[in-house]
Structures are given as C-alpha cells and as structure tokens.
Amino acid sequence: MKQILMAVSTSLLLGGTVSAQKVAFEEFDLDNGLHVILHNDPSAPVVITSVMYHVGSKDESPDRTGFAHFFEHLLFEGTENIKRGEWFKIVSGNGGTNNANTSDDRTYYYEVFPSNNLELALWMESERMLHPIINQIGVDTQNDVIKEEKRYVYDNKPYGNFLSEVKKRLFTKHPYRWSVIGSMEHLDAAKLEEFRAFNKKFYIPNNAVLVVAGDFDKTNAKKWISQYFGSIPKGAPIQKQTFAEEPITKTISATYEDPNIQIPAIVAAYRTPSMKTRDARALDMISSLLSDGRSSRLYKKLVDDKKMALQIGAFNVNQEDYGSYVIFGLPLEQTPTTDILKEIDEEITKLQTDLISEKDFEKLRNKFENQHVNSNATIEGIAENLASSYLLFGDVNLINTDIDIYRSITRDEIRQAAKKYLNPNQRLVLDYIPAKSKSAN
Missing domain, CATH: 3.30.830.10 (Metalloenzyme, LuxS/M16 peptidase-like)
Structure with missing residues (x-):
C-alpha cells in the first residue's frame, strides 16, 4: 500500500504541487x-x-x-x-x-x-x-x-x-x-x-x-x-530540566580519526534554535536550497561544475530544545578540504547578502509542499506526525498547519536566518580524517 501511494504521489508531483488533504x-x-x-x-x-x-x-x-x-x-x-x-x-x-x-x-x-x-x-x-x-x-x-x-x-x-x-x-x-x-x-x-x-x-x-x-x-x-x-495508574509529575548553552563566539576547531574510512570529510556545524521556531523552518529551507538533490547549489558547484567533491550535503537536525545545522563534504582526489570549506562559505555569504531569486523561492516552496504531502501519504506517517505534533509541539493540528508556516516564510527571513546562525565564529569545523596507521615497533 505504501509503495502504491508513493507512486501515485510521484506521478502527481510531475504535474506540479500536490494539494494536501486535511x-x-x-x-x-x-x-x-x-x-x-x-x-x-x-x-x-x-x-x-x-x-x-x-x-x-x-x-x-x-x-x-x-x-x-x-x-x-x-x-x-x-x-x-x-x-x-x-x-x-x-x-x-x-x-x-x-x-x-x-x-x-x-x-x-x-x-x-x-x-x-x-x-x-x-x-x-x-x-x-x-x-x-x-x-x-x-x-x-x-x-x-x-x-x-x-x-x-x-x-x-x-x-x-x-x-x-x-x-x-x-x-x-x-x-x-x-x-x-x-x-x-x-x-x-x-x-x-x-x-x-x-x-x-x-x-x-x-x-x-x-x-x-x-x-x-x-x-x-x-x-x-x-x-x-483507563486503569493504569497516573505517574508522578515529571519536572523536565532545562539546559542553557552559552553562545558560540569563535570557531571550534577539532579533528577526529576514523579507522573505517580512506577519504577525509570536512564538517561545518552550527548550533541552531528549537524546531518550534520560525527560524528552524527557514534553516530547513536553506538546507534544501544548498544541498537537496543534484540541482542544489552546493552539489552543482562542487560536484558537477568544479569537480572538487565526491559528495556534499547539508541538513538541519531539528530537536525540541536546540537544533544543529550541519554541512559536510568529501573531497575528490587531492582537493584540500579547506578549499571545499571556502566554497561552502561563499555560498552561505551569498545567502546572507542577496535575496534568493523568485524562481528559486517558488521551487523551494513547491518542494516543501510536496514533502508535506508525502509525510502524510501513509497511515504510518500520519500516526507518527500526530503523536509528534502533540507531544513535542503541543498542537495536534500542526499536522495540518505546519506547512502554512513554511508558506509564510519570506525570502528576507531566509537571508536573516543565514546571517544570524551561519557565521564562521559561531561554528564547529571538524576534520574527520582516516586514522593514522601505527608504525611497527
């Protein structure tokens, strides 16, 4: 059933944005x-x-x-x-x-x-x-x-x-x-x-x-x-702890050695706000614009055009208290990872400086409309979305209205979110490298 529904959804998407049923x-x-x-x-x-x-x-x-x-x-x-x-x-x-x-x-x-x-x-x-x-x-x-x-x-x-x-x-x-x-x-x-x-x-x-x-x-x-x-006893009230992080004000530089890889990765990660905020939605849209699919900005630039990277990606880890915005790249051949990071920063600077085009904006909105429809395309998806909307957001009807928040995000909000959260002095730069082989004694 799930495959049938997804196939129908895919065929409909070819003709444009699907209208979600409430x-x-x-x-x-x-x-x-x-x-x-x-x-x-x-x-x-x-x-x-x-x-x-x-x-x-x-x-x-x-x-x-x-x-x-x-x-x-x-x-x-x-x-x-x-x-x-x-x-x-x-x-x-x-x-x-x-x-x-x-x-x-x-x-x-x-x-x-x-x-x-x-x-x-x-x-x-x-x-x-x-x-x-x-x-x-x-x-x-x-x-x-x-x-x-x-x-x-x-x-x-x-x-x-x-x-x-x-x-x-x-x-x-x-x-x-x-x-x-x-x-x-x-x-x-x-x-x-x-x-x-x-x-x-x-x-x-x-x-x-x-x-x-x-x-x-x-x-x-x-x-x-x-x-x-109904007969299960009510438990004692749970007092949730709160933890406030100090703002990151300078680049955190780190290295991790992975014995299971041969190709290094460069990672830039930023601490972001709760998934309940409008800014989190704007960052979702930035993630999609930068790296969702072969037509995305980072993929076209680094993989297709400049052939500097084997793989490039960006994603926003949405969580209840804070989020994490993560960009990673795997270099092609001898490309320095620092060069990949420089190219990533150039694309972020463009987002911070210029409004995205109306064409890109419309494409982005259509993509989120389609994701909304697909997330509720199966009974399993609906059940989990209903539970999450209530438990994590406190509003069951968010299953229907969350897409309205994405629809209302403006081009300027996208620019402002990039300016507010995606700066070099607010991030972690992690060199994720192959483990060095130990020389024999």
Whole structure:
C-alpha cells in the first residue's frame, strides 16, 4: 500500500504541487493523563496503534547515558501476560508488524495490524505500559544486543561516529552532547534497580500519547482504550530540566580519526534554535536550497561544475530544545578540504547578502509542499506526525498547519536566518580524517 501511494504521489508531483488533504482527528484525555488521538481512514483494512513517550536521551543522567534507547529494546522483552520471547510471535502470527525508535527527545512504539486486530494491539501496548517485566535476564540480553548494534552502526561503519563527534563539541551543558545509543560502560555499570526506576518515572500514561489511525470503529476503539488503559495508574509529575548553552563566539576547531574510512570529510556545524521556531523552518529551507538533490547549489558547484567533491550535503537536525545545522563534504582526489570549506562559505555569504531569486523561492516552496504531502501519504506517517505534533509541539493540528508556516516564510527571513546562525565564529569545523596507521615497533 505504501509503495502504491508513493507512486501515485510521484506521478502527481510531475504535474506540479500536490494539494494536501486535511488530516481529520479526534483527541481526548483519560483520567490518568494519557492523551488519545484517533484518526479514521477506511481506505485500507489496516490500523496502526502507537504510543509515544516523552523521554529520550536528553532525559538521562550524564553517568547513565543510553537508557532511553535501551528501553526501546527492553520493553519488547515481555510482560506479566506476554511471555518472554512471545511479543514478536504474537504480532506476526496475527498478520502484523511492529517497531520502535528513539531520539534525543522521545521514544516511539507502534504496531500495524489488519483492522480486525485493533483490540489485540491496544491490549499489547497497555501491557507494555502497565506490566513490563524488567529483570536481569532481559537487561543482560538487551545489553548484548545493543553492544552489537553499536559495533555495527557506529564503531565499524565508515563515518559512523560523524554526528556523535559533532554533537559532543557543539553542546557542553545540554544532554544533546551524547549520542542516543549512549555509553556501553554506563549500561554495564547500571544496576537492575536503576532500570526499574527509569521505567517507573517515564513510561507512564501522563507522559505519553496514544494514537490509533486507520480503519476502525470509533465506538469500539474508545471502549477498548478505556478498558485497557483507563486503569493504569497516573505517574508522578515529571519536572523536565532545562539546559542553557552559552553562545558560540569563535570557531571550534577539532579533528577526529576514523579507522573505517580512506577519504577525509570536512564538517561545518552550527548550533541552531528549537524546531518550534520560525527560524528552524527557514534553516530547513536553506538546507534544501544548498544541498537537496543534484540541482542544489552546493552539489552543482562542487560536484558537477568544479569537480572538487565526491559528495556534499547539508541538513538541519531539528530537536525540541536546540537544533544543529550541519554541512559536510568529501573531497575528490587531492582537493584540500579547506578549499571545499571556502566554497561552502561563499555560498552561505551569498545567502546572507542577496535575496534568493523568485524562481528559486517558488521551487523551494513547491518542494516543501510536496514533502508535506508525502509525510502524510501513509497511515504510518500520519500516526507518527500526530503523536509528534502533540507531544513535542503541543498542537495536534500542526499536522495540518505546519506547512502554512513554511508558506509564510519570506525570502528576507531566509537571508536573516543565514546571517544570524551561519557565521564562521559561531561554528564547529571538524576534520574527520582516516586514522593514522601505527608504525611497527
């Protein structure tokens, strides 16, 4: 279904900008503080049940990093009524799929089932919230799984530590400074009681949002939600800590040696504002203008025309408290990385000095219209967007109105955002280079 929808969307995009249909939803709260969002779409006989918890790596202690990601795995171990190792068997045996993911700001679990299995999905997620089994065998098992994941995704993968090395230099006080996967030493040192305390604090109804989206009967859905989630006790209120970073006022220069690469990379990274701000949207548009696709400014200049780079990219890491704007380049042959950085700076200076053309501006706006449509092209995408809009932005209807903010961004706002955030004295310059071979003794 997802491939069909995407194919239809792609064919429509060839003719111009697609008009997004409004996502209808109903929302309400249970007495225990669980926020519930329902989105009915009978176009396909599937239903997604998801729970997003407002806990991510930023909620960890500096000496116990990796807990939120650990729980992404641990809470599949089993519950009082779902035996260890049975979770995935139940899901697949009833024609479903499931997964979870963790960020700095939140953790997200979901199941996709045929429509006639909504009650099963709601029961399973309520079990995860109310009756998780957190014991030593589960902790030890997932500890080994996560160590293997770290080796595969970070330690043994070319450029695998790229973003981690950026984060720990851009942030000195905020927990964004450590990676989501955290420290294996911290996980090894943690006691079982610490894992149980973390679960009791964060995986509670008043720190979560439940989304049901797809083909379902609302009367039955509300009955089952009340039946399975209504009796879960409300947790103690969570006081979120705030961390204020001092402004970066001079270039941070750093080097990291990666044993898994042969081609160096040059990285320029800037600390940016919360994703909730207009400036964050303007930076999204700058990112797209500079490096989204072969027609983007940096790609055409450095890869196509001057043939200085094998690859060039820019992206805005949108987060709840701060963001990170990152530009990276891989040189072609003997091109000095300093030359690539100089060319990047020239393009940023143009953005800071001149308004982008009306033609480029219209192309940019069309691209964001299309991205908005595509993000809501599947029931899975809608469910996650509904959850994020509520939990991270405090406005479920942002799923419909966020595109209006992008539409309202002006050319001058794009220029001002570049002038405000993308200056050499406000950034990290990271030389990400191959590890030097050790000479034999």
